[in-house]
Amino acid sequence: MKNVVQTKNGTTPRRKIYAVDLFCGAGGLTHGLLKAGVDVRLGVDIDPACEYPYIANNNAKFLLKSVEELDVSELECHYRKNGIKLLAGCAPCQTFSTYNQKATESDKRWWLLLQFSRLVDKLLPELVTMENVPRLIEQNVFDEFVANLESKGYSVAYQVVNCAEYGIPQQRKRLVLLASKLGEISLLTPQEFGNGTRTVKEAIGDLPPLEAGTSHPNDPLHQCSALSEINMRRIKASRPGGTWRDWPRELVTNCHKKLSGKTYPSVYGRMTWEDPAPTMTTQFFGFGNGRFGHPEQNRAISLREGAILQSFPADYEFTRPGEQVCQKSIGRLIGNAVPVTLGEVIGTSLLSHVSKMTREAYRLKK
Incomplete structure (x- = not known):
């Protein structure tokens, strides 16, 4: 009552x-x-x-x-x-x-x-x-x-x-x-x-798979960023919970070769199924912006996955029906949310x- x-x-x-x-x-x-x-x-x-x-x-x-x-x-x-x-x-x-x-x-x-x-x-x-x-x-x-x-x-x-x-x-x-x-x-x-x-798997493990740069036809928010050729090679060389130190030398970025770059091991990282996700920032939809790589699929997490990891309901609407989804704008709304x-x-x-x-x-x- x-x-x-x-x-x-x-x-x-x-x-x-x-x-x-x-x-x-x-x-x-x-x-x-x-x-x-x-x-x-x-x-x-x-x-x-x-x-x-x-x-x-x-x-x-x-x-x-x-x-x-x-x-x-x-x-x-x-x-x-x-x-x-x-x-x-x-x-x-x-x-x-x-x-x-x-x-x-x-x-x-x-x-x-x-x-x-x-x-x-x-x-x-x-x-x-x-x-x-x-x-x-x-x-x-x-x-x-x-x-x-x-x-x-x-x-x-x-x-x-x-x-x-x-x-x-x-x-x-x-x-x-x-x-x-x-x-x-x-x-x-x-x-x-x-x-x-709750783990990443419990939260987003049942969402439909995506290829990098595509969106799901039934949910415009379940879309992910495209990857350049070299970033596709990098994510394929990444393991869940690993770092860029796992990559072959030719894939390591110039900034990581500098002393200062070695303090950011989670950049270009994959999440793990068995743990909670890292902090969702306003740039979570970019593979190179943190540990935002999908645990299995060769892509960064989608906008919908980021929203669910922020504990929004799976059907929470961020754009009007039929409206084009702006990743930067919606990513900012999701990452900034309580x-x-x-x-x-x-x-x-x-x-x-x-x-x-x-x-x-x-x-x-x-």
Whole structure:
């Protein structure tokens, strides 16, 4: 019973959680929150490519607008009276990513977290959640974000989690923050959430085979990049879990022959069936961009396979029917997304928290 809380003497109504998702992207966090039972009313993003997948797959509205230009009134109207307000979001994380070696505080995206904080101050929702890359925890802007929440009376909890431990078929470490005005809060542990580890084979092993540079007629998203002649030779010389060091000397790239190149052994690598995938980046569809080679087939993984490894449902729509698929655009949406299952973990944690706080409030009244 999702709208009541069981107590010793019967049931009490549970206030529903209504959410707005800032920096919503293609809807990974929203979709996970919805699966958990959170009513997401609105997604906000500045990227027009997000609008179709967000609306097509989620029972929510979409606002194409920069968070910097948002007025709190544009959010308030989407919440419901007597409900619990949740403000959620993942400010663009490339600024803090380990893949970005040139980020400085002059990068505009550095301060988008403070725009999130500004909206929290104006809206004062009962619940807040934020997901981002682990390196954000080392930055002053994150300390400022947390301190501001605490000054407004929020209980704040944050930690770095490995998505693979929650049943996401991918080794992806993320920083997850939860904040509540209702009382102390925490993220469910992997054991409490209850999903076991999932491997690449379990996730994508039953998808139809593809040749490099082709797509499946029944699913335009199940398409993969073409390979040059030399890259076809390279992938044929690659073994699952191996590196370019397994290749004959004539196939090794010039950059790998340099001392600096030897620190990137996973580039041009194949995944293994028996393990979770590596972190999906925005370039996962390219064989030369990481360990994104298919474990068996001589190709990089497809867009659909990347989406499934991000725990999107196998039928999640990213393009309108009949619309040409742009690999770069869709790959960016998929790679930047919050894994759907991580969104579900967050949503389930919030619902569990609200139930607990409701029971405690009921007990105190008695």
